[in-house]
Amino acid sequence: MCGRFTLTLEVPEILRVLDVGEFPDDFRARYNIAPSQSVAVIRDAHSRKVEWMRWGLIPAWASSEEAGNRMINARSETVAEKPSFRFAFLKQRCLILADGFYEWQKRGKGSAIPYYFCMKDGGPFMFAGLWALWKSKDMTPVTSCAIITCPANDLVKPIHDRMPVILDRHTMWQWLLESRREPLQQMLAPYEADLMTAYRVSRLVNAPDNDGPECVVPDANAFIPPTNFSSLTN
DNA sequence: CCAGACGTTGTT
DNA sequence: GTCTGG
DNA sequence: CCAGACGTTGTT
DNA sequence: GTCTGG
Numbered sequence: 001m002c003g004r005f006t007l008t009l010e011v012p013e014i015l016r017v018l019d020v021g022e023f024p025d026d027f028r029a030r031y032n033i034a035p036s037q038s039v040a041v042i043r044d045a046h047s048r049k050v051e052w053m054r055w056g057l058i059p060a061w062a063s064s065e066e067a068g069n070r071m072i073n074a075r076s077e078t079v080a081e082k083p084s085f086r087f088a089f090l091k092q093r094c095l096i097l098a099d100g101f102y103e104w105q106k107r108g109k110g111s112a113i114p115y116y117f118c119m120k121d122g123g124p125f126m127f128a129g130l131w132a133l134w135k136s137k138d139m140t141p142v143t144s145c146a147i148i149t150c151p152a153n154d155l156v157k158p159i160h161d162r163m164p165v166i167l168d169r170h171t172m173w174q175w176l177l178e179s180r181r182e183p184l185q186q187m188l189a190p191y192e193a194d195l196m197t198a199y200r201v202s203r204l205v206n207a208p209d210n211d212g213p214e215c216v217v218p219d220a221n222a223f224i225p226p227t228n229f230s231s232l233t234n
Numbered sequence: 235c236c237a238g239a240c241g242t243t244g245t246t
Numbered sequence: 247g248t249c250t251g252g
Numbered sequence: 253c254c255a256g257a258c259g260t261t262g263t264t
Numbered sequence: 265g266t267c268t269g270g
Contacts, residue, residue, distance in 0.1 A: 001243060003253020034270050035253070059240075061247050069268065070241055072253080083240045083248060104253065106244070112254085149242080162243080206254050208270045239250080243253090257268080 001073050002127070002147050002164035004205065005033050005101035006116075006216060007040060009124055014097070017123045018169070021048035031215040034208035035072040040097040041145055043131055045176035050097065057146035058134040059084050065136065068144050074130060076150040076165060076188035080181060085146070088130035089184070094145055095126040095172055100216065102205055103160040114205050115159050116216055117198045126172045128165040128188060153190035155198055166191040 008029045014020065020042060027050070033039060038052040056068030074085045100118035107113070119125060131145040148165045156163040165188050167175050178184050205215040 001253075003243085005253095036268095036270050057241090059247080061240085066268075067240090069270095070243095073242055075242070085241085087247075102253075114253090146241090160243095208254070235252105237250100237252085240248090253270105255269085258266085 001103075001149050001160065001162045002101050003035065003072060004208075005098045005127075005164075006031050006118075007033065007098050007124070008213075008216065009099050014124045018097075018126070019048065020050060020097075023050045024052055030211060031213060032205055032208060032211040036069065037208075039145065041094045041129065041131065042097070042126075043092070043094040043176070045173050051143075053094075053131055054142060054144040055147075056144055057084070057088065057130060057132050058142060058144045059132055060087075060134055062134055065134070065142060068134075071144075071146050073149045073162075073164075074146045076148050076185075079130070079148060079188070080185065085130055088132055088146075090179075090181075092131045093175055093184070094129040094131045095167065095175065096129040096145060096147055097124060098127055098164075099124045101164055102201070103156060103163070105159045111203070114201050114203060115198050116201045116205075117156060117163075117196060119195060120197045121195075126167050126175075128167050128175055148188055150188055150190050153193040153196075155193040155196050156190075159198070163190060165189070168192075 011023050035055050039055045040050050041053045057071040058068035079085045079089050102114050104112035104114050128148045129145045134142045149162045150165050152161050152163045171187050200219045202219045204210045
């Protein structure tokens with residue numbers, strides 16, 4: 001699944017790789033983005049403007065804002081049918097900017113161990129997402145979004161059986177432009193594992209209040225370098 | 235017809 | 247909003 | 253995702 | 265155990 005991620009790069013570094021539009025004025029590096037917080041989203045393939053949305057999709061018909069608290073992910077296998085996501089899958093798809101994500105490995109009794117996943121070249125990428133517009137009783141609008149998940153690739157599999165859908169540079173804009181269900185459904189596949197890397201990080205990342213570079217530093221207890229990931233699982 | 239649900243994850 | 251269950 | 257709370261009453 | 269908040 002995907003319950004925490006990062007966007008640590010500066011705007012010029014992002015623009016070097018992705019052809020995106022204007023950024024919000026208050027855009028800043030984030031090392032520990034948690035559900036209910038603001039995430040950087042593109043929903044229009046023409047302006048490619050980056051805007052903030054609340055992470056956790058609140059369907060338009062929800063009776064309260066809290067409905068979004070657990071709608072942080074949508075399964076690729078069922079997203080076209082589920083009442084909470086069906087409309088957004090057809091009409092309100094978006095791209096969510098990121099440059100890494102965390103997954104926790106659960107083992108029997110001990111506490112879960114966090115790992116960081118990112119591209120080998122350290123570049124930014126896009127999650128496949130859905131958005132919704134919800135209005136409170138007093139008509140205050142809240143725009144929110146969810147990240148679509150798919151089965152884990154071979155890199156993520158030892159740690160967790162699900163991962164976020166990452167769209168490559170050629171399909172990300174098609175995710176916004178395409179409207180037929182079948183081609184859209186086909187885009188929701190695990191990302192190429194050979195282009196990614198992973199390593200164990202400190203449990204400092206567990207607390208959403210910790211939002212600094214210490215979150216993405218390889219953990220001192222992991223003696224094996226990131227490139228030898230298969231040996232990391234002990 | 236109205237009432238009530240609508241999600242993902244992991245664990246046992 | 248839309249579907250399922252009663 | 254993890255951390256942290258986990259209650260009732262009456263009143264506005 | 266289960267829900268809410270970040």
